[in-house]
Amino acid sequence: MSSDETILTDAGDAVEFCGLSLAHPVINGSGTFDAIAARRAFGPALERDFPFAAFVSKTITLSPRAGNPPPRLWETPGGLINSIGLPNKGLHAYIAEDLPRLAELGVPLITNVMGSSAEEFSALVSACDERSEIAAIELNVSCPNVETGLDIGADPKQLKQVVGAARASTRKPLIVKLTPNTANVPACAAAAQEGGADAVSLINTLRAMALSPGGERGRRPWLGGSTGGLSGPALRAVALAQVVGVAARVSIPIVGMGGVQRASHARDLLDAGATLVAVGTESFRDPAAAARVAAGLRAGRRSEAVFPTA
Amino acid sequence: MSSDETILTDAGDAVEFCGLSLAHPVINGSGTFDAIAARRAFGPALERDFPFAAFVSKTITLSPRAGNPPPRLWETPGGLINSIGLPNKGLHAYIAEDLPRLAELGVPLITNVMGSSAEEFSALVSACDERSEIAAIELNVSCPNVETGLDIGADPKQLKQVVGAARASTRKPLIVKLTPNTANVPACAAAAQEGGADAVSLINTLRAMALSPGGERGRRPWLGGSTGGLSGPALRAVALAQVVGVAARVSIPIVGMGGVQRASHARDLLDAGATLVAVGTESFRDPAAAARVAAGLRAGRRSEAVFPTA
Amino acid sequence: MSQWSAAPAPFHRRLLTVLGIDELGAYRVLRVADVETPEPRPGQFAMIAAAERWGGGEDERPYLPRAFSIARRRVGESHFLLEDVGPGTRRLCELREGDGMWALGPLGKGFAPPRPRHRAILVGGGVGIAPLAILQDALEAEAATDVTVLLGFRDGARAQGAALLHGAQVATDDGSVGHHGLLTELLSKELYEDSRAEVYACGPAPMLEAVRAMCATRDVPAQLALEAGMACGFGACYGCAVPKRGGGYLRVCVDGPVVDAAELDRVSEHAGAPS
Amino acid sequence: MSQWSAAPAPFHRRLLTVLGIDELGAYRVLRVADVETPEPRPGQFAMIAAAERWGGGEDERPYLPRAFSIARRRVGESHFLLEDVGPGTRRLCELREGDGMWALGPLGKGFAPPRPRHRAILVGGGVGIAPLAILQDALEAEAATDVTVLLGFRDGARAQGAALLHGAQVATDDGSVGHHGLLTELLSKELYEDSRAEVYACGPAPMLEAVRAMCATRDVPAQLALEAGMACGFGACYGCAVPKRGGGYLRVCVDGPVVDAAELDRVSEHAGAPS
Ligand SMILES: Cc1cc2nc3c(=O)[nH]c(=O)nc-3n(C[C@H](O)[C@H](O)[C@H](O)COP(=O)(O)OP(=O)(O)OC[C@H]3O[C@@H](n4cnc5c(N)ncnc54)[C@H](O)[C@@H]3O)c2cc1C
Ligand SMILES: Cc1cc2nc3c(=O)[nH]c(=O)nc-3n(C[C@H](O)[C@H](O)[C@H](O)COP(=O)(O)OP(=O)(O)OC[C@H]3O[C@@H](n4cnc5c(N)ncnc54)[C@H](O)[C@@H]3O)c2cc1C
Ligand SMILES: Cc1cc2nc3c(=O)[nH]c(=O)nc-3n(C[C@H](O)[C@H](O)[C@H](O)COP(=O)(O)O)c2cc1C
Ligand SMILES: Cc1cc2nc3c(=O)[nH]c(=O)nc-3n(C[C@H](O)[C@H](O)[C@H](O)COP(=O)(O)O)c2cc1C
Ligand code: FES
Numbered sequence A, B: 001m002s003s004d005e006t007i008l009t010d011a012g013d014a015v016e017f018c019g020l021s022l023a024h025p026v027i028n029g030s031g032t033f034d035a036i037a038a039r040r041a042f043g044p045a046l047e048r049d050f051p052f053a054a055f056v057s058k059t060i061t062l063s064p065r066a067g068n069p070p071p072r073l074w075e076t077p078g079g080l081i082n083s084i085g086l087p088n089k090g091l092h093a094y095i096a097e098d099l100p101r102l103a104e105l106g107v108p109l110i111t112n113v114m115g116s117s118a119e120e121f122s123a124l125v126s127a128c129d130e131r132s133e134i135a136a137i138e139l140n141v142s143c144p145n146v147e148t149g150l151d152i153g154a155d156p157k158q159l160k161q162v163v164g165a166a167r168a169s170t171r172k173p174l175i176v177k178l179t180p181n182t183a184n185v186p187a188c189a190a191a192a193q194e195g196g197a198d199a200v201s202l203i204n205t206l207r208a209m210a211l212s213p214g215g216e217r218g219r220r221p222w223l224g225g226s227t228g229g230l231s232g233p234a235l236r237a238v239a240l241a242q243v244v245g246v247a248a249r250v251s252i253p254i255v256g257m258g259g260v261q262r263a264s265h266a267r268d269l270l271d272a273g274a275t276l277v278a279v280g281t282e283s284f285r286d287p288a289a290a291a292r293v294a295a296g297l298r299a300g301r302r303s304e305a306v307f308p309t310a
Numbered sequence C, D: 001m002s003q004w005s006a007a008p009a010p011f012h013r014r015l016l017t018v019l020g021i022d023e024l025g026a027y028r029v030l031r032v033a034d035v036e037t038p039e040p041r042p043g044q045f046a047m048i049a050a051a052e053r054w055g056g057g058e059d060e061r062p063y064l065p066r067a068f069s070i071a072r073r074r075v076g077e078s079h080f081l082l083e084d085v086g087p088g089t090r091r092l093c094e095l096r097e098g099d100g101m102w103a104l105g106p107l108g109k110g111f112a113p114p115r116p117r118h119r120a121i122l123v124g125g126g127v128g129i130a131p132l133a134i135l136q137d138a139l140e141a142e143a144a145t146d147v148t149v150l151l152g153f154r155d156g157a158r159a160q161g162a163a164l165l166h167g168a169q170v171a172t173d174d175g176s177v178g179h180h181g182l183l184t185e186l187l188s189k190e191l192y193e194d195s196r197a198e199v200y201a202c203g204p205a206p207m208l209e210a211v212r213a214m215c216a217t218r219d220v221p222a223q224l225a226l227e228a229g230m231a232c233g234f235g236a237c238y239g240c241a242v243p244k245r246g247g248g249y250l251r252v253c254v255d256g257p258v259v260d261a262a263e264l265d266r267v268s269e270h271a272g273a274p275s
């Protein structure tokens, strides 16, 4: 399994991923860490102790989006439903205002983009291709198709076409963030690979919903966006199953995520075939969570070298 | 919403479902309660205090199945992964040995069956059709298609055909237990309705996995069946979203389930459009859980009548 | 550094030790040992969770940390005012001396100081009085400003919370203590022909909106400490959105919790304290 | 009703009150007030959970109740022997006098009495000694049978658990107490040329398998108290499967936990107590 390469890599924690060399295998899930806001809250310690080996932006769209009306959050048993609605300042402001500041983080930048069509995806990707600050591009294909209402990424044919269009627009490493809300995730991963993806990342959030407590006795959806996406420990076992399925199907590297709280959870995803792991919701509980995970993996790896079966 | 009928029904708790009149809207999820084993453990109190308004059998197949090798269980945050493997004594022994004893429960019996083809499904359904003890039949369509490996129920076309075959073999109420592991659950519900289903039930478990702790540092799947199904509170919000989606799409009644622990969770599913709710994993924590849920709904309904907005 | 400027928060949650928890009518005052924290600015908050057994309550919750105003600082101590409204606050109310508690912070924008020779009117509703306590401490450290405190509560048990501040005029919905009626009735008296007034308010959304509207019509500058459901508290999740003037949303955790009333068209339903 | 026949369990989990929890070397003995419970048959178990904060431990667990042998009955009391091996047992070890505890049971098949004039050899490993304590009580109530007790532990701290029974010969893996070596070495001595022996065993899977094999070769009847991961404890989930002789599986919770050694080809890896 690719985890063995990870384990046996000479440079201790360093990992090779799509031609990028990362200090360790832990990055952030898109949309779960705002480095610019964090810089204001935590000051220079942010760069000094930056927990992620690469930084993934939240999803960027062509035009600015305000996001969904509140409430945007609902807590579930061991999980969180969010209906944030991908607020972002749009491609051009992102490039003009955010990129220069993100470049100061000193880790490779992965820009996550979402379009509603192959054309939009290639426009976004071409714009990113021109920016030297951007090391790799991640495609968020969980965008609903205007006709079917289903995620573009839920249908292998459609997905392959979108990825193909993006591929044609850049030579930078292309990561496809798969949707978990479909019958055959490995087939979608294969379609992404055929379309020219250099890697896949999974899992995104599971479609979920909550009704408003009290008031009209829960008849109204609680979330301003009506439905939302479930993340956190509650879906960790679903993520692991999907990563195992995808690893068996594709040869490109995998970024595994979903409910990672501790090194042992990351270890599971790596052992299941992921090359990198991403920490998302757990960063909300502790902004330094990913640093704990990376340190734990390091320790684990050492002890592993010493006691093969420990 | 159908919940309103439920609320305004004259006979207090009684609910009409596919021509069956049930004492209240709470039944069991298939495979989560073995009334015959429970009779041995709890004695006559089982019938006296039977918590379910109808009893759903575990999935019955044509030939006997031993089930998966252990371990069969893994606990997750607020959830349970099972890889039981549908052990059952097969259709004929079920009819000969179990049915007569289940008939003594004094509630309508719903027999859940699974085949690997339309032919198998119609054979199972015809056999059930002949038995007066059986009030309704539930089709478990989460059986993997031999070619694609996907659940038969994940593909609307295939599903409609299977349901059609079953429909042709019985006049008894036919419930289709949808799989949640697909992109477009409402489309599958619609296909079931077109195929002739009298009702749909959802959600079944989410595909999930766990790696063995310790030992080889988690490289081996923990479950004897390798992958399993996630149930319990962890997926309640996913179930609610799917029930809302299906209610918007079909006109036949819905049996909602997934993580129901208390009356408020059942209330949410009813308000989302379900006519009945099923309690599954929570019965493991307390065999009388469903009775608590039904009592809570009753109380809730009363107070609702008194304070419309309370 | 002045008490009005905030130093950055440590970039990790810190394990603090509970010194004690005291009853204050319907509320609890939680005291934790907190030496190395940067001095918070009045109005800042922390994200808090019990170190043990955070979870396993109603509906298998809580899971995420919860946001609480830093109600008071004493040498080496931080104080929080708690109202039990659900599984998270319930668990925190169970904390006892010696228990561990996770805290991230101080976070967010605090109150801005009043202009010279102005009069600060502190308007607090329910558990929303918490940030006004540390604000009162700060204002009194600068004898310069004179301070008026108006607090409103639902009932007598909650009105005992008024003891967190001093010299407060109190209003209760049920008339059990002080003025029988709305806090804004007290406020309008205070604002009557006072051109030096500046309002500092925190409380339930309807109260904040009434205060905002009253101050707007009378051109009285007002700072409002907002609340919102939060997952992170440091700008990462975009979950704490509140509609801002002229469209779009602000993030309560980083653009607030204290905002200038002028930044809002109105205080929306979900932007206030539990009531 | 005789102590060897089991009455049905109440058809709901019952809220019991903790009377106390005592240290016993590496183990804890949990005592709960349990008046209305039907008298358990030796070898039966209960499904147990803390009434408060069941959850929020390691990996946000526990969620499901846990299975524990009823280790002893005293008038109006049930006793359980606990070993902390994970989040569920850890939470139960935290229970204190007055705390609430959910219990469902007594559940499962217990031990069958020895035949007249036979000699009962009780063989327990680690926390698996629990059901042998109540069995010893029952056997001694019938002076008829004579009883030999052989207990094995990993180390000295665990060996203190031997005090739960009396007159026990002890073996430890590290030699810190009693015989330095395997429990089965003690057992083979006892079985030597004794045609009246009947074995009652509970412990880790490898120990149970060694006992089963030894008894099989010497035609000594043996009853084994098995364990397995359980979700329900009353036959509902089919999760507690253990391979049985001639193919297929038995459910430990309803076909066991006590089985006649002859029902198994071998004791499989997951069918024993934590070790
Ligand atoms: C900046 C700031 C400062 C604050 N300062 C204080 C303070 O000083 N003292 C104080 O007592 N409180 C304070 N609060 C409020 C406090 O954070 C909340 O009361 C607390 O988070 C409630 O958590 P809970 O689990 O107890 O209740 P919850 O169950 O979370 O319920 C609280 C409210 O959240 C909603 N809700 C219900 N269920 C859910 C769910 N599953 N997911 C999401 N929302 C749900 C409902 O509207 C409910 O009324 C502050 C909040 C903010 C944002
Ligand atoms: C009939 C019966 C009687 C018993 N009697 C006693 C008794 O008297 N005293 C006593 O101390 N114990 C007894 N046990 C064992 C006891 O039930 C277990 O030790 C307990 O369930 C462990 O729970 P935990 O949460 O502490 O540990 P867990 O974390 O559940 O770990 C226990 C074992 O389960 C596995 N495991 C680890 N993680 C998971 C997971 N997420 N999901 C599923 N499995 C996992 C591993 O093999 C681990 O070693 C008995 C068991 C049975 C079946
Ligand atoms: C609040 C929130 C916002 C998110 N925003 C995005 C996003 O903008 N783009 C995206 O591809 N994924 C987004 N995600 C999904 C995460 O990147 C990740 O796939 C998912 O949360 C599972 O990981 P976790 O359980 O560790 O959080 C978001 C998740 C959360 C909780
Ligand atoms: C141990 C176990 C066994 C199950 N067996 C079946 C089964 O045989 N047939 C079936 O249709 N569903 C089966 N299910 C699914 C449940 O009926 C139900 O759809 C699911 O568990 C969600 O409900 P819950 O969260 O309340 O458990 C099983 C679930 C569990 C936990
Ligand atoms: S709470 Fe997460 S962005 Fe404000």
Ligand code: FES
Binding pocket: D229, D230, D231, D232, D233, D234, D235, D236, D237, D238, D239, D240, D251, D252, D253, D254
């Ligand atoms: S534990 Fe559920 S069947 Fe045995």
